[in-house]
Amino acid sequence: MKKAISKSFGILYHIWYYVVMASVILAIFPFIYTTSRKEDTYDKFFRWARVWAKAVLILMGLRVKATGLEKIRKGQQYIIIANHASELDIMMTLALVPSPFVFIGKKELAKLPIFGYFYKRTNILVDRKSVSSKRRAMEMSGMRLAKGTGLCIFPEGGIPAKHELSPFKMGAFKLAVDYQVPILALAFPDNRRHFPDFTQGGYPGIVRAKILGEIVPKSKLEEHAPALRDESYRRIFDALNE
Numbered sequence: 001m002k003k004a005i006s007k008s009f010g011i012l013y014h015i016w017y018y019v020v021m022a023s024v025i026l027a028i029f030p031f032i033y034t035t036s037r038k039e040d041t042y043d044k045f046f047r048w049a050r051v052w053a054k055a056v057l058i059l060m061g062l063r064v065k066a067t068g069l070e071k072i073r074k075g076q077q078y079i080i081i082a083n084h085a086s087e088l089d090i091m092m093t094l095a096l097v098p099s100p101f102v103f104i105g106k107k108e109l110a111k112l113p114i115f116g117y118f119y120k121r122t123n124i125l126v127d128r129k130s131v132s133s134k135r136r137a138m139e140m141s142g143m144r145l146a147k148g149t150g151l152c153i154f155p156e157g158g159i160p161a162k163h164e165l166s167p168f169k170m171g172a173f174k175l176a177v178d179y180q181v182p183i184l185a186l187a188f189p190d191n192r193r194h195f196p197d198f199t200q201g202g203y204p205g206i207v208r209a210k211i212l213g214e215i216v217p218k219s220k221l222e223e224h225a226p227a228l229r230d231e232s233y234r235r236i237f238d239a240l241n242e
Contacts, residue, residue, distance in 0.1 A: 010201035013060075017087075017195070020059045022114045024052050036121045042149065045122060046100040053094035061204025062088070062194065066096060068211030075099060077150045078184040078214075079176050083165055083236055084154035085192035092188055092209055093152050101150030104137055104171075106158065128157060138171060145179040155232070163192060165240060168233050173225040177217045185212040185232050187239035210239045 025032070028048055035045035057064060076099055082089060090103065103123040110120040119125075124140045127133035141151055155168035176183050187210040195202045212235045218224055 007201060009203065010196070011198065013195075013202045013204075014198050017056075017060060020056055024055045024059070025114050025118065028052060032118060036118055039147075042102075042122065043100050049122075050094050050098070053091040056091050057088075057095060057207075060195075063206050064092065064095060064209055065206050066209040066211065068213065069096070071211050071213040072097060072099075072184065073214075076214075077145070077148055077181055079145075079172050079181050080150060080152040080184045080186065081155050081168075081172050081232055081236075082152075082186035082188055083240060084156050084159050085188055086159070086195045088191040088195045088207065089154065089188055092191065092207070093186065096186065096209055096211065097150075097152075097184065099150055101152050102144055103152045104141060105154075107133075124151075134171075138175070141171075141175055142179065145175060145181055150181070151175065155229070165233070165237050168229050170225060170229060173229040173232070174222065176228060177220060177222060177225045180217055180220060182217070183215040183228065183232055185215060185235050186210065187212060187236045189240050212236065212239055 028051065032045055032048045032052075035041045035048060078097065078099060078101065080093060080097055080101060082093060090105075103119075104126060105119070105123055107125040107127050110116040110125055112119070124137050124144070126137040144151060151172070153172040155172050156166040157169050160166040172183070175181070188207070189210070190205075190207045194205060194207055215228060215231055215235070217228055
């Protein structure tokens with residue numbers, strides 16, 4: 001009985017999430033539409049995206065309790081990485097990091113009503129089953145980094161089925177080495193519990209975020225990328241298991 005109630009509430013909570021997400025987008029539509037049309041107005045769009053993210057979290061009854069905010073340097077370009085546990089990860093990252101960045105995300109997100117339209121216009125989409133799509137995503141990522149915009153990559157490559165940190169793929173770390181951009185590592189210990197898959201429950205409350213600081217590439221040698229990956233994995237793994 002208790003499990004059935006939790007499941008039913010979780011379904012209603014997810015429906016509320018999609019209603020809130022779409023409603024906030026519609027409320028700020030004129031601003032995000034005009035600022036998403038050109039790359040040179042992306043910084044303005046990004047500010048509105050942060051407004052959207054914070055509003056969604058508040059209206060879902062989620063309060064972000066962040067530690068380590070002082071480790072984020074204002075105006076610093078980053079390649080942001082985090083464990084991928086929930087759809088909340090997108091809103092949380094936007095709410096926490098003030099420097100403009102774009103997401104590298106799966107192409108399926110472009111199919112979501114309303115949200116998908118703007119996600120496709122402003123971020124880098126990748127088909128993980130296509131080698132050419134992955135190559136193109138890396139090229140576009142490099143172009144963004146060269147122009148001073150940051151990236152957010154969930155290096156597990158998707159939300160893992162098991163409740164544990166999956167091995168990290170190399171893309172984010174190769175880019176960090178090639179463009180000498182510091183990694184900013186985040187850990188989200190509670191997102192899966194508060195907002196799991198559609199039929200698995202979910203509820204409002206406090207969601208923790210741990211900002212683990214910068215991990216700076218030590219050289220432009222490609223051989224350094226695995227060490228950067230391993231250090232990033234260790235920090236996030238340790239933070240999730242504290």
